[in-house]
Amino acid sequence: MTVDDERVARARNGDRDAFRRLVEGETRPLYAVAARITRDAALAEDAVQEALFNAWRHLRDFDGRANFKTWLHRITVNAALEQLRRRSGREQFLADAAQTDDGAEDFLAAHADDLPGPEQLAGGREIGLKVQAQLDRMTHLERSAFVLRHHEGQSLEEICGVLAINVSACKQAIFRAVRKLRGALEPLR
Amino acid sequence: MDAIRDTDLILYHYRDGLSADELAAIGHALSASAALRARYAALQATLLAADAVPVPAADTEFERRIWQRWEAQTEAGPSDRRHAIEPRTDRRPRHRAGTRALLRVVGGALALVAALGVGFLLGRQPAGPMLTAGTGTGSPPATTQRDIATRVLDAYVVAHLRETEGVVLTAVNSDNAALLAGNRELAAGLLESNRLYAQAATRAGNARLANFLQQLEPLLIELANPAPTDAIQGSDGLRDYVDKTDLLFQLRATQARIEPQRPTSI
Numbered sequence: 510m511t512v513d514d515e516r517v518a519r520a521r522n523g524d525r526d527a528f529r530r531l532v533e534g535e536t537r538p539l540y541a542v543a544a545r546i547t548r549d550a551a552l553a554e555d556a557v558q559e560a561l562f563n564a565w566r567h568l569r570d571f572d573g574r575a576n577f578k579t580w581l582h583r584i585t586v587n588a589a590l591e592q593l594r595r596r597s598g599r600e601q602f603l604a605d606a607a608q609t610d611d612g613a614e615d616f617l618a619a620h621a622d623d624l625p626g627p628e629q630l631a632g633g634r635e636i637g638l639k640v641q642a643q644l645d646r647m648t649h650l651e652r653s654a655f656v657l658r659h660h661e662g663q664s665l666e667e668i669c670g671v672l673a674i675n676v677s678a679c680k681q682a683i684f685r686a687v688r689k690l691r692g693a694l695e696p697l698r
Numbered sequence: 699m700d701a702i703r704d705t706d707l708i709l710y711h712y713r714d715g716l717s718a719d720e721l722a723a724i725g726h727a728l729s730a731s732a733a734l735r736a737r738y739a740a741l742q743a744t745l746l747a748a749d750a751v752p753v754p755a756a757d758t759e760f761e762r763r764i765w766q767r768w769e770a771q772t773e774a775g776p777s778d779r780r781h782a783i784e785p786r787t788d789r790r791p792r793h794r795a796g797t798r799a800l801l802r803v804v805g806g807a808l809a810l811v812a813a814l815g816v817g818f819l820l821g822r823q824p825a826g827p828m829l830t831a832g833t834g835t836g837s838p839p840a841t842t843q844r845d846i847a848t849r850v851l852d853a854y855v856v857a858h859l860r861e862t863e864g865v866v867l868t869a870v871n872s873d874n875a876a877l878l879a880g881n882r883e884l885a886a887g888l889l890e891s892n893r894l895y896a897q898a899a900t901r902a903g904n905a906r907l908a909n910f911l912q913q914l915e916p917l918l919i920e921l922a923n924p925a926p927t928d929a930i931q932g933s934d935g936l937r938d939y940v941d942k943t944d945l946l947f948q949l950r951a952t953q954a955r956i957e958p959q960r961p962t963s964i
């Protein structure tokens with residue numbers, strides 16, 4: 510039994526200190542994923558707050574099949590999405606999912622030879638600002654799907670479960686997100 | 699595999715959503731076609747640009763705020779663990795809540811007295827010399843004293859708004875009877891301090907804050923004295939009210955306005 514397993518067991522029996530020790534090293538990574546999804550510091554903090562509360566309340570539902578931290582990340586992602594839904598309304602979120610397939614048209618070939626190199630990308634403030642602007646331009650669904658796939662490494666199947674959409678809608682959301690990001694590099698050609 | 703599209707390249711990059719045959723076909727096509735390699739390089743550059751965006755970081759007080767609220771939210775025990783909690787813990791939060799409510803009222807009153815006291819002293823001072831910094835008299839200039847008074851009050855109001863936010867969140871999200879009982883006492887304590895801060899804001903000429911705090915009062919009264927209806931209906935009604943009025947957003951926006959050093963967007 511690992512230290513984390515032991516803490517999970519103690520926390521399940523109401524040991525608040527064990528829960529805190531289990532989670533406290535994770536709060537900043539949780540904040541980072543929530544902030545990537547919400548693009549708003551206050552919403553991200555609320556998402557982490559809600560996630561910790563929900564994790565504590567539903568600790569008995571944690572069946573141990575997944576890593577505890579993975580479970581906690583999923584709860585945080587859901588809390589971040591819930592914050593967005595509350596902010597923008599469930600209808601908008603569903604409307605995002607119902608968007609037509611406008612990501613099918615190819616876009617990578619355009620001016621592919623003139624793209625900035627890795628060093629320019631890493632150090633370029635102007636590029637960074639443009640990418641951030643594109644992230645802001647994405648719909649909640651596009652950004653959530655992209656963050657989960659690209660930054661969180663979740664599979665399409667997992668993302669479908671989290672976002673409650675089908676595989677096709679999930680793929681399209683990621684395609685549209687990548688397409689918008691590609692737009693951030695276009696003016697540099 | 700027919701013509702390879704950008705969408706295929708994206709799935710290939712993540713090794714997700716494609717069969718093994720499709721992955722192999724794209725791999726071979728990449729080896730054979732410089733144009734396709736250029737498109738794939740464009741995709742990689744695009745994703746690298748996303749990686750280059752700094753990871754959002756919370757401010758230094760983040761953990762303290764998170765755990766402070768978590769303690770407040772959970773001190774009566776998680777709702778689905780009510781059988782695991784010993785009976786004495788049922789009384790403990792009530793005692794704590796009562797003590798905290800008393801401390802809050804006393805703290806609020808002290809803050810109010812401090813703010814009004816500094817304001818009173820300022821009113822007795824001749825305006826000219828006091829507005830000049832570094833007069834060598836040993837007493838801080840009036841603007842500094844006013845700043846201190848404002849900051850003292852602001853700090854208390856921010857803490858008050860955070861606690862109000864916590865109480866609202868608990869009322870909306872929790873179905874634990876013990877937790878809700880403690881929450882009612884917290885709301886009652888907040889009601890008293892809310893009135894004090896509204897008065898202080900009015901006296902300080904901050905009509906916007908005073909109005910907002912006055913708008914909170916009916917909600918705090920409701921939270922402190924919930925109608926004896928079905929708990930689910932009650933929490934649903936409250937949830938609707940909070941959603942429709944965007945109350946949580948207003949609470950956070952007001953906190954952010956008072957506390958400008960805390961970033962509100964990334």
